[in-house]
Amino acid sequence: MTPTDHWAAVAQRLGTDLFLDLQPDPTLSAHGRGAQLRRSLTTELRAAISDGRLPAGTQLPPYRSLAADLGVARGTVSAAYAELIAEGWLTARQGSGTVVAHTSTPSVLPNTRRKPDGPTHDFSLGAPTPSLFPRSDWIAATRVAITDAPHSAFGPGDPQGNYELREELSRYLARVRGVRTSPDNIVLTTSVHSALVSLCSNAVDGALAVEAFNMPFHRASIEAAGTPTLPIPIDRDGADVDTLSDGAYSDARAVLLTPSHQFPTGVALSPGRRAAVVAHARSRGMYIVEDDYDGELRYDREPIGALQGLAPDCVIYTGSVSKSLSPAVRTAWLVVPDAVVEPLVAAKGPREPDASIVDQLVLTQLIRTGAYDRHIRRSRQFYRKRRDHLVARLRDVGVDTGGVSAGLHIVLPCRPDAEDELLATAWRAGFLVFGLSQFRHPTAPPDGRGGIVVGFGSPPDSSFNADIDALAGLLAAFT
Structure with missing residues (x-):
């Protein structure tokens, strides 16, 4: 066995690093400090499990290792582990070490706030299809x-x-x-x-x-x-x-x-x-x-x-x-x-x-x-099919697209005075699309054009056709 293998095995046996704040009273006798350290250690471990710092299934360091890290007697750590095992916070099996019990219930409930809902139809710009990676x-x-x-x-x-x-x-x-x-x-x-x-x-x-x-x-x-x-x-x-x-x-x-x-x-x-x-x-x-x-x-x-x-x-x-x-x-x-x-x-x-x-x-x-190179060629073929499908579907409802056949987005021209209304309707319906005016330099004079900018790389494969159909239905009302 090489030295590297030896130390890798040792590191694996040592378990999880822990930060525990133990502050014994220096005025106590040696026996008193030992008892206080055991209580402090038990309290700190219980708190770490309760607030989720030590999730269920986490393997704790062997008591000898933790004792050395904390500078306390092995018996102090052993007694703390034994007390938490008896209370059901920890479990110990021969050959498996000491782990946080799956039955332990944190006293602080996890954050149950929902993440903000994303768009129903995501046509983000500059976003390649993630599944193509x-x-x-x-x-x-x-x-x-x-x-x-x-x-x-x-x-x-x-x-x-x-x-x-x-x-x-x-x-x-x-x-x-x-x-x-x-x-x-x-x-x-x-x-x-x-x-x-x-x-x-x-x-x-x-x-x-x-x-x-x-x-x-x-x-x-x-x-x-x-x-x-x-x-x-x-x-x-x-x-x-x-x-x-x-x-x-x-x-x-x-x-x-x-x-x-x-x-x-x-x-x-x-x-x-x-x-x-x-x-x-x-x-x-x-x-x-x-x-x-x-x-x-x-x-x-x-x-x-x-x-x-x-x-x-x-x-x-x-x-x-x-x-x-x-x-x-x-x-x-x-x-x-x-x-x-x-x-x-x-x-x-x-x-x-x-x-x-x-x-x-x-x-x-x-x-x-x-x-x-092979990935680029596959991507080019994939996105060309997506763009062709999008252009053909929009043409069915009387919407023409602008720009050359390239990239991951298209512009759907519209009257400048209709852009804001179309955007507002799209956003209310859960479409993530963008107005051409959002990209105009603030000091550039109006040039008489409006439009909606749609990215076709971002919709997932599973909903791409449905997203395009929904977009076509939305735009049909404005033609």
């Missing part, structure tokens, strides 16, 4: 990644992120998104949100131009970091980047775009505007921040390549696995020009402060073995 692949990748990882992988993490993942990402992003980069120009983060906040705090010295429709919590965090935001109009060709030449944007030092699938309107930035915004950025010495929103989830054709491939010198590219895998996997990335690497890494400090290095190791293995 590749559990088997994740488990297999975890086993290999943890087994093969060097000991150093479990020490303080590199603030730039695991190097092997950055290597795999540089190859993967080049292959599927046309991104041109190297591992040294990738900084790993926990989310696109944290990436944007870090950029604005450490790399954008001035205002940030943003699309007139965008994610409010991204915008709020960016502004809280001290970076003003200036809205750019959106039309059928995406962000109207020609407006960046106006004097109103003279303070902008960067522009944030979702060119592959604009959130939430669903349009893609046209080729002409892609070239125009790159030319403008280079002439003004500003950065383009590309949020590759839904870049991998295009259904009507091959995914549009990343804007970064046109101009690695002035485009900062960010993405994550929150929709391709799950928001529970806290891994995202920034692909940045040379000048931006050092300030971002310095801001994170000498070691990784937030991200899970273990998740990074597992994702590395998923990409390396092709399991991630």
